[in-house]
Amino acid sequence: MKLQKFDGGLSTRLEPHLINLDQSTVNINIDNAKGSLSPVKSKRSTGLAGSLYMKWYDKGNEWIQSGNRTDFVEFQGFMFTTDGTQPKKRRNGVTSNLGIAAPLAKPTVTHLSGANPITGVKVVLKTDVGGLDTFNHNYLLFNVKNGIKSRAYRLVESSLGSNEIKVIVTDSSLDTPAIAVSSGIPRTLYRSIEFNDFLGEIGDSVELYKYLGNEWMRIGTTVDASVAVVDSTENPNTVGFIPLDKSTISPFDGTYQYVYTYYNSLDGSESAPSPLSDELKLDSGQIQLDFVASTDSQVDKIKLYRVGGNVTIFTLVIELDAAIASYTDSVLDTDLLSETLTSENYNPAPTDLLYLTEAYAMLFGAVDDKLRFTPIGVPDAWPTEYFLQFGSDITGIGVVAAGLLVMTKGETYLVTGSGPFSLSPQPLSGDQGCISQESVQRVGRGMLIWASEDGLCISSGNDVKSITKSDIGDIRFSVKTSTVVGEVYYLHLTDNTTFVWDYRFKPVFKKLNLDVISLYKKEGVLYGTYDDIIYTMLSAATGTFLSMSYVSPNFVEGSYTELKYYMKFYFRTEGALEIKVLIDDAVVLTKALTTKNTHMIKVPQDSQSGYSCSIRVEGTGSVYEIEYEVSRRKNA
Numbered sequence: 001m002k003l004q005k006f007d008g009g010l011s012t013r014l015e016p017h018l019i020n021l022d023q024s025t026v027n028i029n030i031d032n033a034k035g036s037l038s039p040v041k042s043k044r045s046t047g048l049a050g051s052l053y054m055k056w057y058d059k060g061n062e063w064i065q066s067g068n069r070t071d072f073v074e075f076q077g078f079m080f081t082t083d084g085t086q087p088k089k090r091r092n093g094v095t096s097n098l099g100i101a102a103p104l105a106k107p108t109v110t111h112l113s114g115a116n117p118i119t120g121v122k123v124v125l126k127t128d129v130g131g132l133d134t135f136n137h138n139y140l141l142f143n144v145k146n147g148i149k150s151r152a153y154r155l156v157e158s159s160l161g162s163n164e165i166k167v168i169v170t171d172s173s174l175d176t177p178a179i180a181v182s183s184g185i186p187r188t189l190y191r192s193i194e195f196n197d198f199l200g201e202i203g204d205s206v207e208l209y210k211y212l213g214n215e216w217m218r219i220g221t222t223v224d225a226s227v228a229v230v231d232s233t234e235n236p237n238t239v240g241f242i243p244l245d246k247s248t249i250s251p252f253d254g255t256y257q258y259v260y261t262y263y264n265s266l267d268g269s270e271s272a273p274s275p276l277s278d279e280l281k282l283d284s285g286q287i288q289l290d291f292v293a294s295t296d297s298q299v300d301k302i303k304l305y306r307v308g309g310n311v312t313i314f315t316l317v318i319e320l321d322a323a324i325a326s327y328t329d330s331v332l333d334t335d336l337l338s339e340t341l342t343s344e345n346y347n348p349a350p351t352d353l354l355y356l357t358e359a360y361a362m363l364f365g366a367v368d369d370k371l372r373f374t375p376i377g378v379p380d381a382w383p384t385e386y387f388l389q390f391g392s393d394i395t396g397i398g399v400v401a402a403g404l405l406v407m408t409k410g411e412t413y414l415v416t417g418s419g420p421f422s423l424s425p426q427p428l429s430g431d432q433g434c435i436s437q438e439s440v441q442r443v444g445r446g447m448l449i450w451a452s453e454d455g456l457c458i459s460s461g462n463d464v465k466s467i468t469k470s471d472i473g474d475i476r477f478s479v480k481t482s483t484v485v486g487e488v489y490y491l492h493l494t495d496n497t498t499f500v501w502d503y504r505f506k507p508v509f510k511k512l513n514l515d516v517i518s519l520y521k522k523e524g525v526l527y528g529t530y531d532d533i534i535y536t537m538l539s540a541a542t543g544t545f546l547s548m549s550y551v552s553p554n555f556v557e558g559s560y561t562e563l564k565y566y567m568k569f570y571f572r573t574e575g576a577l578e579i580k581v582l583i584d585d586a587v588v589l590t591k592a593l594t595t596k597n598t599h600m601i602k603v604p605q606d607s608q609s610g611y612s613c614s615i616r617v618e619g620t621g622s623v624y625e626i627e628y629e630v631s632r633r634k635n636a
Contacts, residue, residue, distance in 0.1 A: 001555055003626040006030070006037040009508025013473035016554040017612055023471075026551035026616075027510040032502060037623035039548035043516060043528055043535035050529035053481070055079070056522035057090070063522075063534070064090060071356040071437065073363065075379060078267070082356040082365060087349035089379070091267065096298035099348025099380045100262045103274035105292040107258045107304070112328065114148035114250050114285035115203030121153070122197035130192025130232030137231065138211040140174070141195070142249070145203030148286050148330070149249040174216070174246065174332075196228035209244055212236035216244035251332040255281040256308030258329075261343055262294040263301040263319070269380035270303065270343040273314070290326045305341045309333050314341035346381035353382075355397045355437045359404045360418065366394035371406055376419050386420050396434030401446025402461025407434035409453070412464050432457045432464045436479035439491055443484055443503065451477045451491065456501060467501065471509055481518045485526045492519045513546070514538075545575070545620040552626075554585075554612040562632055565608045569601045569628040575621020583610035593621065 008022030009032060016025050024030075031040045051065035055072035057079040064072060070083045079090045080098060087098035118141050138156050142149040152174065198206050208220040208229040213236030220229035257280075259273035271294075280287060291302055299322050305314040306329065316339040317331050350372060353365040363374045371388040374381050388406075396407035403416035406425065410433040417423035432452040434440065439451035447460040455468035455475050468475060478494040489501040490512075498512040498519065514537060516528030526537040557564060566583055573579075574596040581589040581603060588607035593599055613630075617623055 001557065001628055001630065003552070004624070005035050006550070006623070007032040007035045007505070007508065009471070009502070010510050011471045013469075013471055016614065017556045017560055019553045021553060021555075024550055024552060025614075026549050028549040029512055029546045030510055030548050030550060032508055032510060033504065034622075037548070037550055037617060039545040039620055039622075040512065040538050041543040042546050043514060043530070043537050044539055044543045046527075046534045046536060048534040049532055050527075050534035051532070052518050052529065054518070054520050054527075054529065054534075056520070060090065060093070069438070071354065071365075073356045073358045075358045075363065076377075078379070080356055080363065080379060082349070082353045084352055084354050086351050087353050087356070087365075089267075094298075096264075097296065097348060099346070099382060100264065100269055100271035100294070100296055100299060101348050102272035102346075103260060103262060103292060103294070106275040107260050107277045108290045109256075109258060109277045109280050110288040110290075111280055111282055112146065112148065112286040112288055115143035115145035115150045116200055116284050117150040118143050118153040118198050118200050118202075118206065120199035121155070121195050123155070124194040124196070124228075126192045126194055126230075128191070130230070132191055132193070132232060132234060137193070139195075139231070140209040140216060140244070141198070142207045142209070143198075143200065143203050144205045144207055146285075147248060148284075149207070150203075150284055151250060151253065174244075174249075192230055192232035194228045194230045196226065198225045212241070217241040218244065246332060246335065247330050249330065249332065250284045250286060251330060251335075252280075252285065252287070252309065253283045254309040255279050256287065256306055258287075258289055258304060258306045258317075259314060259341070260289075260291055260305065261303045261341075262296065262299040262322070263303050264298045265301050265319075266298075267380075269298070270346060271299075271348075272343055272346045273305065273341060286328050286330045288326060288328045291324075293322060293325065304329075306336075311336065316340070343381065345383035345385065346378070347384055348380070349382045355394065357397045357399060357404070359399045362420065364397055364404065366397060366406075369393050369408075371397070371415070371425075373420060373423070388415065388423060388425055390425070396437045396440050396450055398440040398448040398450065399442065400448050400459065400461045405448050405459060405461070407450065409433045409435065412457075412459065414461050428459060428461075429463045432466060435476070439477065439479045439482050441482050441484045441489060443487075443489055443501075449489055449501070451479055456491070467507070468509065481520065483519050483521045483526070485521045485524065490519050490526065492516075547618060547620055550615075550617040550623075552615040554614050556612045557630060557632070560611055563609060563611060564613075565631045566603055566610065566613045567608055567629050567631070569603070569615075569626070571599045571601065571623060572625040573597070573599060573621055573623050575619065577617060577619035577621040577623065580616040582614045582616065583607060584612060585614070587616075593619075 005022045008020050010027040011019040011023040029039050031038045051067050053066045053070045055064050057064045059077045064079050068083045070081050073080045081088045089098050141153040202225045205223045209216045210219045222229050258277040261273050262271040302320045304317045306317050307314045310333045316337040350367050355366045357364045361376050363379045365372050369390045373386050392408045395409050398405050403414050406413045412428045413425040415425045434450045436451050443449045449458045455466050457464050480494050481492045487504040491499040500510045502508050516530045518529050520527050528535045528537045573593050577593045579591045580587050591601050
């Protein structure tokens with residue numbers, strides 16, 4: 001019998017005489033990629049501090065660490081984490097809560113009273129004084145109180161016939177006025193226009209504005225309704241004319257309400273709105289609003305929205321620094337920003353959220369038996385109505401080519417859809433669930449692997465298949481962490497051993513004792529932690545060899561009932577090894593090998609007979625070939 005390949009991996013379900021010759025019943029710290037029987041390399045310190053739970057953050061170029069069980073997702077340049085107590089996000093060295101809590105207090109609203117609009121005016125055309133020399137002037141009259149202008153009373157001077165010139169009232173728009181067509185009547189008929197006898201309850205003053213040089217300019221004012229204001233100039237550059245300040249005009253004519261949100265301008269996250277303010281019904285003045293500041297350090301802005309008048313949906317009035325506690329609104333409907341309120345249901349992530357996962361440009365997580373999720377592209381928003389209900393608590397979530405796998409302890413579901421309103425779960429065949437989210441990893445093309453109650457399972461969105469049942473049998477793993485590096489799945493267990501599924505060449509199982517407490521991946525390299533230090537693992541370039549352990553199948557030469565004689569064993573080896581030969585499961589020979597050579601080992605004559613033999617190898621060397629001589633004796 002000659003053995004030259006030892007890459008069949010671990011097989012423990014079948015009796016040792018029934019497994020393949022290249023398999024083994026003990027397979028610890030063996031580098032099966034070589035084909036020979038060779039050990040893996042030991043860990044090498046990076047000198048960096050490490051924790052039990054870690055994830056390499058590509059965008060931030062740093063390890064994100066936690067001493068508590070934590071889920072990590074890198075998405076949109078952020079690192080998102082959940083640990084069952086408070087979901088977090090991190091970017092540019094700053095960590096904050098995932099989502100922003102809405103304001104609890106409604107904005108208080110106070111009417112800053114102003115004057116009511118003027119309802120009429122007497123207009124006198126004068127020919128004896130003044131310097132007007134054209135037709136078709138446009139005017140605005142404002143009633144002013146407490147520095148607040150009423151809505152405008154607008155007049156346009158027009159020539160309506162060959163012998164008639166008069167001023168007519170139009171709308172109160174501040175838009176650039178249309179110029180009426182002149183009748184050609186000479187301006188010498190009059191040289192100025194006088195406005196007096198203002199109707200309505202006059203406030204502190206009346207101000208007259210004229211459209212000059214493509215803007216409204218104040219050309220006169222009076223504090224007495226009986227004192228006229230006169231326009232007698234055509235020159236827009238006249239000293240003393242003052243441009244119109246729109247912010248001092250009352251924009252209000254209707255019933256109004258406000259809400260405000262907390263906002264993080266660095267990443268665009270926004271809270272749900274505050275409760276609605278009290279209604280204010282008014283047609284003059286301005287509105288003062290008072291807010292309650294957020295205690296969340298990520299909030300640097302307050303957004304104020306209003307509805308009412310000609311605005312039928314909540315529209316942004318202004319974005320304020322978070323430290324500002326009050327604001328006086330005097331923004332015209334036409335000057336409101338185009339942004340409308342979209343964060344009506346943008347709640348922060350549930351504090352007990354677990355198993356954070358990204359799919360469909362959405363974040364998913366579990367709260368007991370509910371699958372919670374975000375809108376597309378808005379990871380900070382977790383609407384309470386966005387969930388799918390399952391029959392028992394969710395224990396695992398992962399992404400496959402066909403959608404999202406959601407697992408309970410005893411079942412697996414495929415969730416498909418293109419957005420939060422089209423998600424639909426369907427059970428997959430099989431009776432396999434998940435016992436540990438820490439075991440869930442993507443392997444191959446769109447396939448997921450995880451630990452179930454009796455082994456490792458895989459699925460790409462179709463039937464769930466146990467991959468350990470045929471070789472290992474039923475096995476329940478106690479999982480600490482897992483990762484996938486270079487088409488090798490590492491399942492690190494609570495006893496700090498590692499169960500490995502290597503699917504690079506042909507799928508095989510093996511075990512590793514790497515002397516670490518957890519395993520992780522960074523840029524295609526396997527890392528581990530031990531005594532709060534990060535180590536590179538299995539590095540071919542550096543490090544010493546770990547001691548390997550190997551036990552061969554029971555070799556029966558085609559018959560377990562035929563008595564045989566095992567006389568000589570030949571080993572081609574290199575490095576330090578201890579070889580044990582077993583006949584009928586009893587050790588009959590132990591040999592220490594240290595040199596690179598072909599070694600012949602003879603079994604003592606009184607121990608040569610038996611029905612099977614096996615070989616145990618331990619050490620840091622390599623075995624390239626095993627050959628032994630056997631003679632047969634027929635059964636008596």
